Amino acid sequence: MAAGLLDIESLRREEIETILARSKEFQPEPGHTFKRFDTLRGRTIVNLFFEASTRTRTSFEIAAKRLGADILSITGSSSSVSKGESLVDTLNTLGAMRPDAIVMRHSASGAPHFLSRHLPIPIVNAGDGTHEHPTQALLDALTIIDRRGSLEELRVAIIGDIAHSRVARSNIFLLSKFGGRVVLCGPASLLPREMGRIAPGIELTCDMEEAIRDVDVIMMLRVQFERQEEAPIGANEYFRFFGLRPEHIALARPDVIVMHPGPINRGREISSEVADSQRSAILNQVENGIAVRMAVLERVLA
């Protein structure tokens, strides 16, 4: 199995620190664009996205190009194909193309792990079902360090559709390695009890005000309708109980930051006033996605 990046759970804290330190070196100076490097010249990366993506796919493309690699993106929905068939097809197709690394997003949890057991090529997980989204947690960590100075001992509220969120899982694993205390909050039907047991120091609540009180970071999540069959809660009702509004911000620490992996739904999980406020780090997250993915691609191809 070639070394790739499949999840945060199996990374050691020191490995996370090394990736974040390297990401910092790739951040552009204020007012400048990302520098170009030659590190991965002659290498070919295949970006294989079986699920919709704007930010993640584009930022892997930019990151690869900034390092001098050739990258090609293959997109398509796997929804009509059964899991087994699509993965076996994928395996054979990719084996024949012989890329140097594969970046993969798939609706099946564990799909990149499956590929990595069968292909002698490093695989980078760009989101697998409801399981993990490791580069998202790394870019979130870099954004927290930029805005708050450190990852140590933070109190973080993650609010929304916890049940279907790979972003929540990867962030929980990462934050808990740095002594973070995470409060998970959402409608009871989207807040499975088991999530409270995946790492130490996790609390669960359906009360948004309780979740936000005294936190350093608020992470909002989208309701991921594509992963559920239940009748959706109407946008107005959802916003009333779980939408982040200016009055909530006063309950948190004075220097709280608001994050969201995107895509955001204004008026459902977050108000425009908060999304566009000084407290919001949403666009910093997008920007940091490139630096983090440069560090990750360099690491897996070095």
Ligand code: NCD
């Ligand atoms: C997230 C994802 O795909 O898991 N988005 C992203 O990568 N920026 C979250 C989401 O889709 O809601």
